[in-house]
Amino acid sequence: MTRPFREESLLHTPKFDVIRKTYPDDPDGLSRYVIRHHGAVGILPILEDGRIVMIRNDRAAVDAWLLEIPAGTMVPGEAPEQTATRELEEETGYRAERMVKLVEFFPSPGISDERMTLYLAANPVPGKPRPEADERIEVVLLSQDEAFAALASGAVRDAKTMIALLWLETGRVPR
């Protein structure tokens, strides 16, 4: 809402908080329960030969391995480009000299203020992954045709990954 509000914190967790917002000018006195998030980044890493560096990620929230692009949550105080560089290396081992911003969006604005920025990592060089203690991740390289086929078949079920691949397919990613 673009109106004055009061807020109250209900729950704190490592990746998000839950707050209750109330609007003094609201005749019904309704509350909105909202997830407050530090923000996140997704990275579309494209190798010199055109292949995309993707991951299979064992996701606690959905009890499934998902085919995704590398991504991660911003640490408070971190610039999104830093998060992107750090997460790409932690999750895949690949290092990119430069992150090129593609697009920014809200994954779930009905309940959460999470803002995600997508980056292109052009021609990253391989190295050794350093996953966090609570991550189970496998690196997988797909040609662009394989990635677009995975979209069409329903094998890609993660929103940020769909947006990144569709952004590429519609010619919106600079090379």
Added chain:
Amino acid sequence: MTRPFREESLLHTPKFDVIRKTYPDDPDGLSRYVIRHHGAVGILPILEDGRIVMIRNDRAAVDAWLLEIPAGTMVPGEAPEQTATRELEEETGYRAERMVKLVEFFPSPGISDERMTLYLAANPVPGKPRPEADERIEVVLLSQDEAFAALASGAVRDAKTMIALLWLETGRVPR
């Protein structure tokens, strides 16, 4: 995670709950804090003349009016096609005879089990909107070229709306 777990409910709200998952086989004894959601639908309503029925939605979570496709949260026991038909009519007044499933995805699988199904509503007929008490919504009709330009300019910042429009732009929506 695709492993056995215990869960504990931490918070209940009208649209989502927060639970803590722990994994008995995890040597570090780590917890994951996860949002449990009833599921949601998004609707891509395309008029006979090709224009798309979109909305401007005053979003409490992000303190902004967002340009979106119609959407809504499933009421427990409701089939997703019913949710889609109901929400399209409540938010825009338009009524569709049939919902055609396009694709299903997780908007934010790093923290939430929310699953969203996108539908095509072909040739819906106009009527009177009936927004819920806590919704502030304006209906806006865009040509497909205008919608794709809004994507390119950054005017569309909602993930489900980006996926729906990109799905259309890449020829994946049947007509």
